[in-house]
Amino acid sequence: MAQAKEFNLPDDLYYDRKEHIWARLEQDGVRAGVDAFGACAAGTVAYVKLSPVGRHVQKGRAFGSMEAGKYVGPLKAPVSGTIAAVNQEVLGNPGLLNVDHYERGWLVVISPSNLRGDIADLVHGPDVQPWLETDVAEYEQKGMLKKEEERQCT
Amino acid sequence: MHVRLLDLGTVPYLESQTIYHAVAHAMDDDTPNTISLLSPDRPYICIGYHQELEKEIDLEYCLSQRLPVLRREVGGGAVYLDGGQLFVHLIFHRENLPRRVEEMYKVLIGPLVETYRALGIDAYHRPLNDILVGDRKIGGTGIAAVGQAMVVVGSLMFDFDSETMARALNVSSEKMRDKIYQSLRDYMTTMKRELGRRPPREKVKSILIRKLREALEVELEPGHLTYKESKTVEALNRRFLSPRWLRLKGGLPRRGILIRGGVRVAEAEHKAPGGLIRVTARLQEDVIEDLTLSGDCTFHPQHLLEGLEVALRERHLDGAELTAAIDAFYRSHGVQSPGLSPGDLAAAVLRLRDSPAP
Numbered sequence: 437m438a439q440a441k442e443f444n445l446p447d448d449l450y451y452d453r454k455e456h457i458w459a460r461l462e463q464d465g466v467r468a469g470v471d472a473f474g475a476c477a478a479g480t481v482a483y484v485k486l487s488p489v490g491r492h493v494q495k496g497r498a499f500g501s502m503e504a505g506k507y508v509g510p511l512k513a514p515v516s517g518t519i520a521a522v523n524q525e526v527l528g529n530p531g532l533l534n535v536d537h538y539e540r541g542w543l544v545v546i547s548p549s550n551l552r553g554d555i556a557d558l559v560h561g562p563d564v565q566p567w568l569e570t571d572v573a574e575y576e577q578k579g580m581l582k583k584e585e586e587r588q589c590t
Numbered sequence: 591m592h593v594r595l596l597d598l599g600t601v602p603y604l605e606s607q608t609i610y611h612a613v614a615h616a617m618d619d620d621t622p623n624t625i626s627l628l629s630p631d632r633p634y635i636c637i638g639y640h641q642e643l644e645k646e647i648d649l650e651y652c653l654s655q656r657l658p659v660l661r662r663e664v665g666g667g668a669v670y671l672d673g674g675q676l677f678v679h680l681i682f683h684r685e686n687l688p689r690r691v692e693e694m695y696k697v698l699i700g701p702l703v704e705t706y707r708a709l710g711i712d713a714y715h716r717p718l719n720d721i722l723v724g725d726r727k728i729g730g731t732g733i734a735a736v737g738q739a740m741v742v743v744g745s746l747m748f749d750f751d752s753e754t755m756a757r758a759l760n761v762s763s764e765k766m767r768d769k770i771y772q773s774l775r776d777y778m779t780t781m782k783r784e785l786g787r788r789p790p791r792e793k794v795k796s797i798l799i800r801k802l803r804e805a806l807e808v809e810l811e812p813g814h815l816t817y818k819e820s821k822t823v824e825a826l827n828r829r830f831l832s833p834r835w836l837r838l839k840g841g842l843p844r845r846g847i848l849i850r851g852g853v854r855v856a857e858a859e860h861k862a863p864g865g866l867i868r869v870t871a872r873l874q875e876d877v878i879e880d881l882t883l884s885g886d887c888t889f890h891p892q893h894l895l896e897g898l899e900v901a902l903r904e905r906h907l908d909g910a911e912l913t914a915a916i917d918a919f920y921r922s923h924g925v926q927s928p929g930l931s932p933g934d935l936a937a938a939v940l941r942l943r944d945s946p947a948p
Contacts, residue, residue, distance in 0.1 A: 477689045479718065483640050483842045501639070503842060505718045506666035507691040508639045509735035575689050 438564040440572040443472045446538055450558035452514050453567065458538065459514040459558060466515050466551070469542040470502075470533050473571065478504040481530040486511070486522045486544055493519060495554045499544055502530070511543060515554035521545035593806065594813035595799070596626040600673065604827055606630035607660050609815070610679035610743065611830075612822035614736035621738075623682040625802060625810065627795060633672035633751070634658040635758050638665050639734070640842035648760045657758060660830055661838065664732035664743055667848055670758060674749035674780070674788075675729070676795065678702065680742040687740045694733055695719045698742045701801040702729065705746060708797045711784045720851040726779035727850035746794060749782045750774075759847065765870045765882055766847075766857045772880075773849045773872050846873070846942070853879075860938035862887060864929020867938045876907040876943070883938075887930040894923050898935075907943050912936040 438445045445451065449471075450459040456474030460467040475481070486500035493499040498510035499519065523542050526532045532541040548554060559567045601609065610626050635657060637646050646668045647659055671677075680687075680698055688694050699715045706713035706721070706728065716722045719731045721744075731744040756771035782788045803810050815823065829835050846856025849872075857870045865887040872880045881899050889895050901919045905911055916932035919925065 477691065479691045483840075485640060485840065503638075503640050503665040505691055505695075505733075506638075506664065506731065507694075507733040507735075508663060508665040 438568050440565075440568045443476065443568060443572065445471055445473070445564055445568055447561055447564040449538065449564075450514065450555050450560045451564060451567070452512065453557075453559055453571075455512045455514075457512060457514050459555070460538075460542075461551075461555075462545070465520045465545045465547045466517070467542050467545050468499075468514055469537060470511070472537050473568070475533050475537055475541075478502065478507060478509065478533075480504055481533045484511075484526055484530040484533065484543070486527065487519055489519050489522055491519050493517065493546060495550075499546075502533070513546060514558060515546055515548045516550050517546040517548040519544050520547045592622065592809040592811045594622040594624040595810040596624060596628075596813060596815065597795070597799075598626060598628040600631050601628050603630040603632050603634045603658060603671075604660065604830060605823060606671070606677060607636065607662055608823050608826040608830055610677075610681055610741060611663055611736060612819050612826050613679075613681045613815070614734075614739035614741050615826070616816070616819045616822040617681070617683070617737055617739040619738075621683075621816075622811075622813070623680075623686055623808075624813070626677075626679045626681065627798070628677050629673045629675060630671060630677075631673065632658075633670065633754065634660060635668055636660050636662050636671050637668045638732075638840075638842060639663050640665065640840040641668060642838075642840045643836055644760070646760055648758055652758055655754075655758075657754070659836065661836055662732075662734075663736055664734040664741065665842075666730070666732045667842075668759060669730060670751060670755035671745075672751065674751070675745040675747055676791070676798070678744050678746065678798065681739050682742070683738065684735065684740045687742070691733060692718055694740065694742055695731060697806070698744045699731060701798065701805045702731075702744055702746060704801040704805070705794065705798045706781075708801070709781065709785065709789055709794065711781065716851060718851065722850070723779050723784060726777055728779050728781075728784075746798065747780045748788045748791070748794075750778060750780050752778065761847070762857055763868070763870065763884075765868075765884060766855065769855045769870050769872055769880070769882065770847050770849070773847075773853065773855050777849045777853050856942045858938060858941035859885075860934060860941060862930045862934035862938075864888060864927065864934075867930060867935060869938045869942060871939070871942055873907070873942060878902055878905050878907070878939070878942075881939070883935075888926075888928055889930065890926045894925060897923065898925075902939065907940060909936055909940055912939050 456471045458471045481504045483503040493513040495516045499513045500511040703713045729745045729747040734741045752774035846854040848854045867885040870882045913936040
């Protein structure tokens with residue numbers, strides 16, 4: 437488990453550096469969701485919209501969107517492929533993105549079309565810790581993260 | 591570091607939305623961070639990205655009044671927009687803004703608050719994203735990630751037409767509409783209301799530009815749309831008017847109509863053995879500020895219904911508290927309501943907690 441400040445990122449997952457989307461390689465496909473850092477940055481998620489099962493998605497393109505505090509942002513696919521499953525529970529309870537990032541808060545499962553190529557630039561394993569530390573430090577240096585004691589994220 | 595300033599004055603209503611979207615969509619590594627200032631040439635209604643047109647808007651009314659409706663890519667609810675507002679859009683590279691939404695709002699809201707203060711209006715930022723004067727909201731804000739850009743939008747409010755705003759919303763009853771209108775009047779304010787007159791637009795704009803420059807610690811360089819951005823505006827003009835875009839499916843849950851952060855108007859119904867009871871209320875968090883009861887139940891003596899409404903003001907949406915208050919009112923006034931128990935009334939009021947958009 438990689439950890440920086442209050443953010444926990446399991447290092448067995450793969451991460452999109454910019455979007456803070458996680459990907460877990462499973463037998464049936466690639467499960468994806470928003471990591472702890474991304475969810476904290478957005479704030480309390482009020483709504484999630486996801487593309488339907490069967491829709492083809494391209495790596496780096498939106499497979500859905502989320503809204504939090506009048507902020508709307510795209511959810512970008514970590515790999516290309518076809519959406520094989522959509523988390524109905526999170527559609528009904530989008531707050532799961534804030535409290536259970538890696539289990540009940542998953543968003544979609546994608547049947548990948550180019551897995552090896554697509555995961556090459558995702559962060560994984562021992563690279564997760566230094567990447568997370570750098571990312572958090574960068575935002576702190578810019579004054580973009582509140583002090584730890586003021587935070588409400590878990 | 592410098593930021594491009596697009597000081598565009600009054601623009602066609604459609605472009606008051608598509609210009610900032612276009613700058614964001616067309617943004618590449620060479621695009622400067624940009625601020626646009628503009629107002630629409632006519633009134634319109636603008637719904638949030640995740641809203642559904644028919645659920646939110648009284649389309650028949652809008653059509654009859656020739657009041658156009660647009661969908662933006664920014665979140666939030668339906669709003670009435672017109673020339674009484676000066677729109678301010680920050681269209682920045684994502685890495686030049688804070689990561690956290692809460693912090694991003696501060697980048698724009700700070701200068702907006704300072705502008706009001708320079709005009710003698712005691713405005714302040716109430717997180718997450720409200721600007722208030724006392725307990726009244728003045729202007730709105732929102733954020734969207736669009737392409738490479740992060741867009742932070744807000745407005746300075748010279749004047750506001752609460753009546754048209756309340757009229758254009760799709761609501762379940764006229765009681766609800768009346769309460770929304772009254773709540774907008776009670777909980778929104780404008781520069782005109784605070785100062786007794788509309789301050790000169792150029793003066794306000796010039797203060798805002800100074801406050802933006804000071805807060806961002808950048809030079810604002812007057813600029814214009816590039817050819818690529820202008821072509822994107824044209825493309826977005828077509829897209830924003832297309833039925834497909836306007837009628838995108840959404841489902842942003844709303845527990846009533848949000849007037850400002852913490853204040854909402856909601857309506858709920860409960861079927862009691864004696865008939866239907868409907869509750870329309872204005873809530874501050876979970877406290878009832880104002881409440882109207884209606885329906886087809888028998889309530890005797892009828893004139894005491896208003897007294898019960900008053901007795902429920904300042905009560906929390908709490909089952910035990912409500913039942914006790916209604917019980918006490920029934921006992922002290924000898925109320926008779928066959929098939930409608932105090933428990934039924936409490937249940938109806940409690941449904942306000944989770945009432946969806948009417």
